[in-house]
Amino acid sequence: MTCPLLYRFRVIDRIPEPPSQAATRGTVVHAVLEQLYDLPRGSRSLEAATALVPAVWQQVLSDDEELGSFFAEDDGSLATTWLDGTEALLATYFDLEDPTRLEPADRELALSVELDSGLVLRGYVDRLDVAPDGAMRVVDYKTGRAPREAFQQKALFQMRFYALALWRMKGEVPRLLQLLYLGDGQVIQYQPDEDDLVAMERKLLALASAIGTAMESGDWRPSPSRLCDWCAHQSICPAWGGTPPPLPDPRPHPEPPTPLEGDSPG
Numbered sequence: 001m002t003c004p005l006l007y008r009f010r011v012i013d014r015i016p017e018p019p020s021q022a023a024t025r026g027t028v029v030h031a032v033l034e035q036l037y038d039l040p041r042g043s044r045s046l047e048a049a050t051a052l053v054p055a056v057w058q059q060v061l062s063d064d065e066e067l068g069s070f071f072a073e074d075d076g077s078l079a080t081t082w083l084d085g086t087e088a089l090l091a092t093y094f095d096l097e098d099p100t101r102l103e104p105a106d107r108e109l110a111l112s113v114e115l116d117s118g119l120v121l122r123g124y125v126d127r128l129d130v131a132p133d134g135a136m137r138v139v140d141y142k143t144g145r146a147p148r149e150a151f152q153q154k155a156l157f158q159m160r161f162y163a164l165a166l167w168r169m170k171g172e173v174p175r176l177l178q179l180l181y182l183g184d185g186q187v188i189q190y191q192p193d194e195d196d197l198v199a200m201e202r203k204l205l206a207l208a209s210a211i212g213t214a215m216e217s218g219d220w221r222p223s224p225s226r227l228c229d230w231c232a233h234q235s236i237c238p239a240w241g242g243t244p245p246p247l248p249d250p251r252p253h254p255e256p257p258t259p260l261e262g263d264s265p266g
């Protein structure tokens, strides 16, 4: 939706991108918040969350080959810089929620559902809470700052996507979608309804159709925007004077990129 050519580079060509500090810190914070809920309720303190960071960091390095080799020669000082701010993000989380009063139904929940049209939706929900009456609340952590009001609908696109997948999987529309912005302590909430999610489904079908057309024609247009400032592919982008590599042959079926939580506007 933001840039078809960027989608091609990431999903069709699968061109590696250099590790990003913000995305890596986001991955660490997400893993800490996931593991925090493994602890007994009474032990879920900020100190306990902070104490999880070193082990989580080692896990992130061993899970991500590229990141592991990027930090292979590090004596710890680069890691300290990259993880700078993690504690503040966790502290903001504790300002927003009291984890001793919550028992999530699921964390890092993998969603996968085939719509009637045959389109398959897949994604990962950071946290799913289920109230005693069965009402679902979808919670997503963001380690950046909340978008201005004009851009909130864009931020909610991902949440509507999850809500649609959950509705189709469980037969129930989630009651609340909640984005927690740990960068500035803002919370965005939204109550979806069936009409809203039907419209979302139509939008996704149109998007899938546009991707199918581009797969056939090989015409992936650049769409320059502020996103270009963070794009790792400027040097091969025609909008910046570059030339894209030839498309892989045979063209692979688009697979979703590995989920990696971060703050890049992509």
Ligand code: SF4
Residues within 6 Å of the ligand: 003, 005, 006, 222, 223, 224, 225, 227, 228, 231, 232, 233, 234, 237, 238, 239, 240
């Ligand atoms: S530099 Fe901008 S226009 Fe080019 S691929 Fe990246 S996001 Fe798209």
